[in-house]
Amino acid sequence: MVDDEEPIRRLLCECLSASGYEVAAAGNGAIALSLLMMQPFDLVVSDVRMPVLDGIGLLEQVSDRGLDVSFILLTACGEVALAVKAMRMGAADYVLKPFSPVEISGNVRRALEQRQEARTLKTLVNEQEAKIGRFARKLEEASEDMLELLVAALDAREENTRHHSKRVSEYAVSLSRRMGLDSPEIELIRKGALLHDVGKIGVRDSILLKPGELDNQEWDEMRRHPEVGYSILNCAASLRPAADMVLKHHAHYDGNGYPGQWSGEEIPLGARIFSVVDCFDAMTSDRPYRRAVSYEDAKREIVRCAGTQFDPLLVKYFLKTDPGELDSIHNRFC
Known part of the structure; x- marks a missing residue:
């Protein structure tokens, strides 16, 4: 009173x-x-x-x-x-x-x-918000399980690149953290990298699994997989933000690449990060037609292509990655 x-x-x-x-x-x-x-x-x-x-x-x-x-x-x-x-x-x-x-x-x-x-x-x-939060977490866990199942199905179809999607997603997360990106952006990049080749669902087995070189017509079909992946991810609200990264993951920093002529910062940061780690994984993994190269040889090739295929700033960040961390990722998904 x-x-x-x-x-x-x-x-x-x-x-x-x-x-x-x-x-x-x-x-x-x-x-x-x-x-x-x-x-x-x-x-x-x-x-x-x-x-x-x-x-x-x-x-x-x-x-x-x-x-x-x-x-x-x-x-x-x-x-x-x-x-x-x-x-x-x-x-x-x-x-x-x-x-x-x-x-x-x-x-x-x-x-x-x-x-x-x-x-x-x-x-x-507060109780309702807590229930909604728990439901959202369960939904997120279920979505993550579905992502894992989809990636496993893609890897099983393309035997020669088994676990490639898991490795590049982990490499992309590692590089994103080194760059100081925030957690939501890192998670978006992880999903985009994990699903970068989802569009290969639309590529015929006779092309996708062909042991020899592809002819021009076959290459035309293969190069459409980013657009197919973009369409697929746009069908799911939770994955839509990663769709542009999937569309442009084969774009080159200098404007070459496919399926469009995007260059520089027209290419999403996630796609530019992915481009570096995808190339690194491809070179350091065994393929039926060649043996894996050493980390040092792979890094030299990435440096050579900085400014043309790759964002030169991201190449500098990637070169600072501890080889032990790269080994750890590769050994977990080999």
């Missing part, structure tokens, strides 16, 4: 105590604020006009400090505009002078009931 007039303060304290409430008294807003900072209260009943710190000022201080307490303001007829301002600031109610103790007791009861209802609603909202 906050009022600078001692008789009114004492009368209201006695009335509220008789109604079963525990009451503390303060002669101005500054004293009340000190009490509020020391212990929790459910409700403040405060006069508007007071020395040192008035009722509106006390409400502002409580709001600024994020204190969880309801407010009832006592105001004269000529101060209704101030009372309305206080309501807009979050006060629960205001009472016009003159008032009776019984009236104040009723206002206090209603304010406390409203406070309890608000707390109950907040608890229900």
